Amino acid sequence: MALTYAVSGSTILSDPDRFEDLFWKGIEHIEIGEFAKEEDFQLFLQTCKKHRASFGVHSPVFRQDSKYDLLEKVVHDPSFAWKRLEEEAERLSSLGAEYLLVHFPFFKGENDGDANERIEEGLQKLSTIQERYQLPIVCEPKLGLNRSTAGIEYLHQFSEQTWSTYGLKLCIDIGDYLMAKGESALDYIKKWEKHIAVAHIHNVTFHGDKYIWTMVHPSYEGELYTLKPLLKYLASIEGLRFVFEHTPHTDPSASFVKEGFEWVKSIAPQEQEISR
Numbered sequence: 001m002a003l004t005y006a007v008s009g010s011t012i013l014s015d016p017d018r019f020e021d022l023f024w025k026g027i028e029h030i031e032i033g034e035f036a037k038e039e040d041f042q043l044f045l046q047t048c049k050k051h052r053a054s055f056g057v058h059s060p061v062f063r064q065d066s067k068y069d070l071l072e073k074v075v076h077d078p079s080f081a082w083k084r085l086e087e088e089a090e091r092l093s094s095l096g097a098e099y100l101l102v103h104f105p106f107f108k109g110e111n112d113g114d115a116n117e118r119i120e121e122g123l124q125k126l127s128t129i130q131e132r133y134q135l136p137i138v139c140e141p142k143l144g145l146n147r148s149t150a151g152i153e154y155l156h157q158f159s160e161q162t163w164s165t166y167g168l169k170l171c172i173d174i175g176d177y178l179m180a181k182g183e184s185a186l187d188y189i190k191k192w193e194k195h196i197a198v199a200h201i202h203n204v205t206f207h208g209d210k211y212i213w214t215m216v217h218p219s220y221e222g223e224l225y226t227l228k229p230l231l232k233y234l235a236s237i238e239g240l241r242f243v244f245e246h247t248p249h250t251d252p253s254a255s256f257v258k259e260g261f262e263w264v265k266s267i268a269p270q271e272q273e274i275s276r
Helices: 017-022 038-048 079-093 115-133 150-157 160-164 174-189 228-235 252-266
Strands: 004-008 031-032 055-059 100-103 137-140 169-171 196-201 203-208 210-214 242-244
Touching: 004 252, 017 038, 031 038, 031 242, 038 055, 038 169, 079 100, 079 115, 100 210, 115 160, 137 196, 150 174, 169 174, 174 196, 174 203, 174 210, 174 228, 196 228, 228 252, 242 252
Parallel strands: 004 031, 004 242, 031 055, 055 100, 100 137, 137 169, 169 196, 196 242
Antiparallel strands: 203 210
16 A cells, blocks of 8 residues: 555634635545534534545544543543443444544653553554444544643553554554654654554644744755654554645645645655655
């Protein structure tokens, strides 16, 4: 299976007035979540169908629901988070979603208990939901509060063999890994090569204590993070999906976005490029 390219709803903050902006030339898949209301979700499904595009959902489907709470309370109790996730999986399976992506493992900071045990308990629940609704679940490890690297470190220490027994795929967010591990990011990613199905592609712009997911572009290499080695490695993974996941806060022009898109495609092996 060849490398494919996708666009995230983050690029328009899931604004229903801009759904058409997601369908760049050469894009056949959209990853999206955090809709404001049911009507927006329905409009997205109609728009996707019109473009004959596939879709995956980045949980939560709706903005007010749980995003980080599977292992510990951030906004909602974990019991609510698991209940809502199962409801999402049941519904999305019937709607033809290709996968459901969750922030996992997410730890706010250092864990007081046994992180391996908590991760495996989460994997057991995710695997059960995946099997019950026949919907692939993709796990995205994330930085914690105040850019805590604990979750990414705990995952790195977790047994790859144990992970394999649960049949769950991984999403690598380039920004999170570069902020967490810098030049060691690639070493941390390589451990999970057999399980990586999705990569979130963006650079990072810093504004004081805040950071913004920024469109990839060759002019940023060396000025912001250098992405090319990571992109080249990830593009070599069989069946990977690159999801462009910048946000609109830096207001990139259409030509700038196109240049970044073409640059990423030029890094990937030529035979893996897609056509529309």
